[in-house]
Amino acid sequence: MKNAWWKILTVVLLLYVLIAGFLNEVPHLPILNESIRNTYFHVPMWFGMIILLGVSVVYAIKYLRTPTLRNDIISMEAAQIGLLFGVLGMITGMGWARITWGEYWSNDPKQNASAIGLLMYFAYFVLRGSFVDHQQRARISAVYNIFAYAALIPLLFILPRLTDSLHPGNGGNPGFGTYDMDSNMRKVFYPAVIGWTLLGIWILNVKSRFEILRQKLYENV
Amino acid sequence: MLLREVLYLMQKDFVLEWRQKYAFNGMLLYVSSTVFICYLSFGLRGGTLGVPVWNALFWIILLFTSVNAIAKSFTQESKGRLLYLYSLVSPQGVILAKIAYNTCLMLILALMCYLFYTIVIGNPVQDDYLFLATILLGAIGFSTSLTMVSGIAAKASNSGTLMAILGFPIIIPMLLMLMKMSKNAIDGLDRSASLDELITLLAINAIVVTISFILYPYLWRN
Numbered sequence: 001m002k003n004a005w006w007k008i009l010t011v012v013l014l015l016y017v018l019i020a021g022f023l024n025e026v027p028h029l030p031i032l033n034e035s036i037r038n039t040y041f042h043v044p045m046w047f048g049m050i051i052l053l054g055v056s057v058v059y060a061i062k063y064l065r066t067p068t069l070r071n072d073i074i075s076m077e078a079a080q081i082g083l084l085f086g087v088l089g090m091i092t093g094m095g096w097a098r099i100t101w102g103e104y105w106s107n108d109p110k111q112n113a114s115a116i117g118l119l120m121y122f123a124y125f126v127l128r129g130s131f132v133d134h135q136q137r138a139r140i141s142a143v144y145n146i147f148a149y150a151a152l153i154p155l156l157f158i159l160p161r162l163t164d165s166l167h168p169g170n171g172g173n174p175g176f177g178t179y180d181m182d183s184n185m186r187k188v189f190y191p192a193v194i195g196w197t198l199l200g201i202w203i204l205n206v207k208s209r210f211e212i213l214r215q216k217l218y219e220n221v
Numbered sequence: 222m223l224l225r226e227v228l229y230l231m232q233k234d235f236v237l238e239w240r241q242k243y244a245f246n247g248m249l250l251y252v253s254s255t256v257f258i259c260y261l262s263f264g265l266r267g268g269t270l271g272v273p274v275w276n277a278l279f280w281i282i283l284l285f286t287s288v289n290a291i292a293k294s295f296t297q298e299s300k301g302r303l304l305y306l307y308s309l310v311s312p313q314g315v316i317l318a319k320i321a322y323n324t325c326l327m328l329i330l331a332l333m334c335y336l337f338y339t340i341v342i343g344n345p346v347q348d349d350y351l352f353l354a355t356i357l358l359g360a361i362g363f364s365t366s367l368t369m370v371s372g373i374a375a376k377a378s379n380s381g382t383l384m385a386i387l388g389f390p391i392i393i394p395m396l397l398m399l400m401k402m403s404k405n406a407i408d409g410l411d412r413s414a415s416l417d418e419l420i421t422l423l424a425i426n427a428i429v430v431t432i433s434f435i436l437y438p439y440l441w442r443n
Contacts, residue, residue: 064439119390126386130377140376143436144387147369150432151391154425 010202013195020188027185031100032168038096040188044196045089046114050156052082052200053121057149060142070212072138075145076128077208081200083121090114101166108166113155120148223317226310230318238326244297245326248290252334255282260341272345276404279338280359280396284389286330287363291323292384294368295375307441316368316437320430323364331356347409355403358422362395365426369433372440398422 021040029036059075093111094104105111127144131137238245259278263270270278298306306315335356338344346352367388374383402418 113394116390116393119386123383123386123390127373127377127383130379130383132378136376139439139442140373143440144373146436147373147432148391150428151366151394151425154421154428155394 006198007202010195010198013191014199017188017192017195021192024188025184029168035096035100036168036185038092039185040192042089042092042096043189044193045085045092047193048197048200049082049085049089051197052078052085052204053149053152055201055204056082057146060145063138063142064146067135067138069215070208072142073211073215074204074208075142077211078204079121079124079145081204081207083118083125085196085200086114086118086121090118106166110156110167117152117155120152124148223311223314226314227318227321230306230310230314231322234318234322235325244293248286248326248330249333251289252282252286252330253337255285256334256337256341263342270342272407273404275342275345276400276407278342279334280400280403282338283331283334283359283363284392284396286334287327287367288384288388290326290330291364291367291371292374292381293371294319294323295372296380312438312441313434315441316372316433319372320365320368320433323368324361327360327364328357331360346407348406348412351406351412351415352403355399355406358402358419358426359395359399362399362422362426363392365429365433366391366395369429369437372437376440395422395425398425 017040021037026034026036028034056075056078059071059078063071063075093114097106097108097111098104101108124141124144128137128141131140259282367384370388370391371380371384374380374387377383398418398421402415402422405415405418
């Protein structure tokens with residue numbers, strides 16, 4: 001129970017985000033209106049994805065330095081959950097885009113970039129699946145993981161800035177200060193980012209522990 | 222030391238390519254038949270293709286050509302030869318030599334493609350030098366990112382499919398920048414308009430080469 005404080009924090013934060021996110025006052029901006037509440041659900045998904053994919057890369061690097069089963073499994077599971085967050089971010093974004101921009105897909109540079117990013121990580125799992133030998137699979141997919149992350153970062157952070165995006169707060173620099181958020185929204189937004197990310201790390205924790213146990217069990221059978 | 226290794230390995234690749242001309246001739250034939258298929262399937266008579274379509278088609282043909290050409294850069298090496306190289310040179314030398322060699326190969330293929338494309342489909346390019354510079358950048362960009370990918374894919378069993386699915390997402394940002402730059406060249410815009418794309422392309426290339434340089438030793442070890 002001593003190490004469970006962050007799990008309790010996750011539950012509390014997410015409950016708070018769900019309740020406050022739907023009930024608190026939000027600024028009524030043209031076009032966005034009430035849909036601005038999607039900031040609490042859509043945006044944290046991308047934060048979670050970047051952080052989890054970052055974890056995945058860190059463990060891939062760790063694997064190349066010290067090749068252990070644990071490093072490989074955490075790297076793989078983190079990529080999987082990062083991908084899940086990416087898909088959820090994509091779905092929440094597309095639903096929102098349908099009512100604000102009029103189309104599910106409107107050729108927005110950020111939409112395109114994130115779709116390409118998801119393709120990269122789907123390819124990562126196809127690559128993993130095409131090896132029989134465990135060590136070779138772990139090593140080569142770690143190499144690809146690092147390579148893909150290095151290609152993903154310019155894709156997500158640099159290219160959308162060269163062209164105008166339809167996203168709120170864009171048209172200039174999509175930094176934080178330009179988001180049309182008042183202090184009321186920030187009170188929910190920051191807990192939402194922390195809460196969703198912690199949830200991802202929680203899932204990662206459980207899944208990788210389970211996977212390590214499973215691998216050990218099969219090895220002994 | 223590293224430079225000498227790279228030059229030597231490049232020389233080896235060129236000699237090999239020269240001795241087995243069928244591979245290179247095959248690539249040339251691939252390019253020309255693709256261009257011809259495009260010509261026939263668009264039902265063209267004398268350059269009626271719109272500029273965006275011309276541009277997109279050109280780069281898509283080059284993309285597929287480069288995936289096919291670069292895919293074999295590691296699979297053609299036999300296991301014995303790889304082992305031999307392993308005992309002689311450093312992995313960094315191997316990957317840099319492969320990248321440089323593939324750049325040359327892509328440059329030749331791209332120029333041939335451009336030539337043939339011009340003859341068959343027509344040429345709306347207004348700023349020739351900028352367009353040639355774009356082709357050069359494209360050759361460098363395709364070979365830097367696809368060489369590493371082909372190294373990864375060559376280790377797996379179904380390397381043909383893997384080459385495409387691993388390579389395409391990584392190459393898309395580069396491809397978009399290249400298309401924009403070559404569109405500027407076709408429209409004859411002022412060259413300063415392409416500066417952003419130029420710098421981004423060089424930066425992406427630098428990142429990819431650095432990452433390949435660092436990671437290839439891990440890939441090589443077997």
